[in-house]
Amino acid sequence: MSDLALDISLTVNGERVSERVEARKSLVDFLREDLGLTGSHVGCEHGVCGACTMRVNGEIVRGCLMLAVQCDGATVETIEGLSDSGEVADLQAAFEQRNALQCGYCTPGMIAAAQDLLKRAKETKSVPSRDEIREHLSGNYCRCTGYHAIVDAVGFVAQARAGGKK
Amino acid sequence: MKPAPFAYKKVRSLAEAVALLGEHKDARLLAGGQSLIATLNMRLSAPSLLIDINGIGGLDGIAHKGGAVEIGALVRHAKAERSDAVAKHAPLLARALPHIGHAAIRNRGTLGGSIAFADPAAELPACLLALDGEVDATGPKGKRTIKAADFFKGLFETALGPQDVLTAIRIPAAGKDTRVGFAELARRHGDYAIVGLAASARADGKGLADVRLAFFGVGATAMRAKKAEAALASGNVDAAVAALDLEPQDDVQATGAVKKHLAGVLLRRVAMQLLEARS
Numbered sequence: 422m423s424d425l426a427l428d429i430s431l432t433v434n435g436e437r438v439s440e441r442v443e444a445r446k447s448l449v450d451f452l453r454e455d456l457g458l459t460g461s462h463v464g465c466e467h468g469v470c471g472a473c474t475m476r477v478n479g480e481i482v483r484g485c486l487m488l489a490v491q492c493d494g495a496t497v498e499t500i501e502g503l504s505d506s507g508e509v510a511d512l513q514a515a516f517e518q519r520n521a522l523q524c525g526y527c528t529p530g531m532i533a534a535a536q537d538l539l540k541r542a543k544e545t546k547s548v549p550s551r552d553e554i555r556e557h558l559s560g561n562y563c564r565c566t567g568y569h570a571i572v573d574a575v576g577f578v579a580q581a582r583a584g585g586k587k
Numbered sequence: 588m589k590p591a592p593f594a595y596k597k598v599r600s601l602a603e604a605v606a607l608l609g610e611h612k613d614a615r616l617l618a619g620g621q622s623l624i625a626t627l628n629m630r631l632s633a634p635s636l637l638i639d640i641n642g643i644g645g646l647d648g649i650a651h652k653g654g655a656v657e658i659g660a661l662v663r664h665a666k667a668e669r670s671d672a673v674a675k676h677a678p679l680l681a682r683a684l685p686h687i688g689h690a691a692i693r694n695r696g697t698l699g700g701s702i703a704f705a706d707p708a709a710e711l712p713a714c715l716l717a718l719d720g721e722v723d724a725t726g727p728k729g730k731r732t733i734k735a736a737d738f739f740k741g742l743f744e745t746a747l748g749p750q751d752v753l754t755a756i757r758i759p760a761a762g763k764d765t766r767v768g769f770a771e772l773a774r775r776h777g778d779y780a781i782v783g784l785a786a787s788a789r790a791d792g793k794g795l796a797d798v799r800l801a802f803f804g805v806g807a808t809a810m811r812a813k814k815a816e817a818a819l820a821s822g823n824v825d826a827a828v829a830a831l832d833l834e835p836q837d838d839v840q841a842t843g844a845v846k847k848h849l850a851g852v853l854l855r856r857v858a859m860q861l862l863e864a865r866s
Contacts, residue, residue, distance in 0.1 A: 424594040424636075444595035444637065447628070466588060467625035468692060480665070480694040486624045487695065490595050491617075491639065537690060559776040560689025 429493040433458070434502030442489040449473040449484030451492075452499060460500035460529050464562070471561030474530035475499045481537045500529035509536050511581065515574040523565035531561050535575045539582060548583045551576055590627035597639040601725050601752055604638050608750040609727065611636045616752060618661060618700035621692050646699070646754055651676045657757045660699025665690070667698060676760040679718060679767035679787055683710040686769075689777040702738075703753045705745045705808065706779070710771065712739055713785040713809035717767075717801035720758035726751040739808040764790045768860030770853045771803075774840070780804045781840045784853040788861050794822045795861055802850055805835040815854060824858045 430439040433456060442451055447466075452458040452475075464472035466485045473484035476498040503509045509532050515521070522528045538557040542549050549557070554575045555568070563571060595617075598604045608614055614636040617623060626632045640646070646661040649670050656677045658667060667673050668684040687693055687701070687710055701711040702722060715722070715735040722733045727750050738746045747753060761767070771783030783803045788795040798816040803809040810833070818827035828851040835846035 424596055425592055427595060443592070445590040445592050445627070447589075447624070450589070466628045468621060468688075471689070471691065474691050481691040482695050483621070483691050485628065486621050486692075488595065488617075488620070488624065488637075491620075491641070534691065556776055557690055560691055 427490045427493075429490055431492045431494060432496045434498055434505065444488065444490050446489045447485050448477070448482075448487040448489050448492055448497070449475070451489035452484065452497070455489075458499050458501050460504075462526055462529060464526070469562070470527075471530045471534060472527055474533045474561060476503075476533060476537075481533055500533060503533065503536060511578050512536060512539075512574070515578045516571070519570050519574040519577065521566060521570040521574040522563075527561055527563045527565075531558065531563065531571060534558055534561050535571075535578075538575070539579055542579060543582065548579050549576075554579070588628055588630055590624075591630060591633040593627070593634055594636045595639065596636060597642050599642050599644075601643060601754065604640055604643065604752050605725065605727055605750050607636070607638050608752075612749065614638050616640050616703075618703075619663065619696040620700075621688065621696040622700070622704050622706065640752065649673060651760055654760050655757050656760050657755050658698050659755050660697060660703075660753050662698050664688070664693035664696045664698065664701075668693065677718075677758055678761050678765070679714050679769060679785060680711075680758070682767065682769040683714050683785060686710050686771055686773075686777070686780075686783075692777070698756060699753045702756055703745060703747060705739055705743050707742060707806060707808055708779040708783070708804040709809075710769075710780070710783060710785065710803065713783060713801040713803040714769075715756060715758065716809050716811060717785040717787045717799045718758040719787075719799065720756055722753055723755040723757070724751040724753050730754070732757075742807040766790055766795065766861045766863070768857035770856045770860075772849055772853065782835070782846050782849045782853060784850070784857050785809075786857045786861060788820075795820050798861070800854070800857070802833060802853075804840075805833050805846055805850060812850075812854075819854075819858060819861075824855060827858065828854050 426443050462472035464470035468483045468486045475484050613634050615634040617637045617639045646659040648659045650657045651672045674681045720735045766788045768786040771780040773780050785801045788798040798820045800812045801809050814830040814832040815827040818830045835843040837843050
């Protein structure tokens with residue numbers, strides 16, 4: 422059938438992209454293999470580990486559970502885009518300072534998920550508690566840190582963005 | 588793993604989806620894709636065609652009308668979770684939704700998809716059963732409505748025919764006497780439940796009437812524990828736990844005996860919620 426591969430146009434990290442992709446190709450594989458954006462990682466490929474967490478149309482999604490062809494017309498932001506724009510610079514610095522990563526495999530997804538929580542908190546003018554941080558990051562596996570340092574880093578940035586440490 | 592090759596077609600109308608389902612017997616509908624794409628990735632399923640229904644208009648509304656809450660099949664979990672109408676008129680769903688997957692999953696997953704997939708350990712089928720809700724489906728012969736009690740037939744099996752598209756779910760709007768309860772046990776928040784319980788009842792003086800207990804993760808479908816319902820309606824929580832008419836099988840998460848015990852634990856927790864006055 423002719424629809425095994427389709428032409429798509431989308432915006433990735435602010436740049437317009439037009440490509441022909443196989444229907445079966447996941448969004449994260451498309452970004453990594455066709456566009457060379459290898460910041461989003463591929464872990465479990467069934468939505469459990471969170472390593473491929475990225476933003477599509479402003480909301481975080483699993484890059485392994487969306488097809489590239491579904492993103493025709495969409496706006497996709499990966500860790501490369503979040504990083505280059507400076508949007509997550511304070512989170513990245515806090516992760517480094519607090520040893521919130523070791524191997525770094527989960528970090529792009531972790532930062533994307535954390536930024537989603539902090540962005541929402543800003544909209545509601547609230548500061549997420551440690552429990553809320555843990556719950557929001559529950560969909561992101563880390564096998565190195567034991568999570569405490571990650572929660573510390575996100576909590577620190579949450580306080581800092583809300584106007585200083587408590 | 589990567590999926591086997593398939594064709595992809597984004598449809599713009601229900602008629603188009605129904606017709607394509609007729610032409611391609613092994614086609615699958617793609618809504619949120621949060622279960623489907625995982626099974627494709629693991630090659631547990633290899634359809635020749637995915638019919639993307641996300642472009643069909645009019646299936647993503649939430650409406651409170653005629654004493655019911657109607658939720659379009661393409662409403663995403665995250666949207667329902669933030670809906671004032673759901674919070675106010677569908678409190679059981681409001682309690683259950685945060686347990687579904689994780690934030691990134693809830694941004695994509697749809698209520699219709701979850702009901703149509705009928706995972707025995709999923710939250711929403713149990714909620715639909717506990718609330719005596721119903722499902723709208725459109726097929727070659729037009730639209731029909733199916734009661735929750737008649738909808739879930741077996742493991743991942745529903746009353747939907749091969750050319751049916753689920754279009755909406757409908758549940759009775761909560762009244763001032765409505766009591767609901769929800770609890771589940773999972774290894775990690777957002778994972779599929781080891782055991783879960785969705786419940787509704789009507790406050791009747793100091794007691795409860797019309798108790799409906801829908802357990803999930805305990806069998807091939809979400810299932811009611813009718814003897815326990817009767818015992819709870821008579822006000823005796825201990826008797827309700829003793830009367831639990833469930834026979835869960837062993838699975839990868841727990842033995843049947845453990846699940847049965849945990850079902851009793853959840854029943855006690857949910858009974859407390861049912862007996863609380865609504866704020």
